[in-house]
Amino acid sequence: MSAQPAESLPVIFPTVPGKVAGIVNMTPVTVQCQECGALATCETVGLPSKIGKTGEAACVLILSGFHFHSYPWSDGRTDNPRLCRPCRMARQCQCHRCREERRGA
Ligand SMILES: [Zn+2]
Ligand SMILES: [Zn+2]
Numbered sequence: 374m375s376a377q378p379a380e381s382l383p384v385i386f387p388t389v390p391g392k393v394a395g396i397v398n399m400t401p402v403t404v405q406c407q408e409c410g411a412l413a414t415c416e417t418v419g420l421p422s423k424i425g426k427t428g429e430a431a432c433v434l435i436l437s438g439f440h441f442h443s444y445p446w447s448d449g450r451t452d453n454p455r456l457c458r459p460c461r462m463a464r465q466c467q468c469h470r471c472r473e474e475r476r477g478a
Contacts, residue, residue, distance in 0.1 A: 386405055396434075405439070405455070409459070445468070
């Protein structure tokens with residue numbers, strides 16, 4: 374993969390049909406932040422690559438920290454893409470979940 378200029382827009386891949394939004398590949402399971410385009414796989418979250426298909430998706434989703442936002446955004450935004458932790462934190466949300474997460478929970 375070649376280096377991208379910082380100002381180029383991230384490529385957001387389409388979700389695999391029938392999967393939860395943000396799962397963009399199943400072999401290997403790949404989860405994407407739908408804002409900055411960061412990708413997470415077993416490898417990036419530090420899992421052994423051979424944990425089996427069923428566990429793989431769940432583990433990558435949980436360990437990547439690429440989540441939907443569980444509460445209303447405190448600034449009134451109504452969108453809810455799957456976001457990596459830095460993107461969620463960058464929204465400066467003051468809800469209880471984001472405040473906990475900012476403290477490292
Ligand atoms: Zn992101
Ligand atoms: Zn929040």
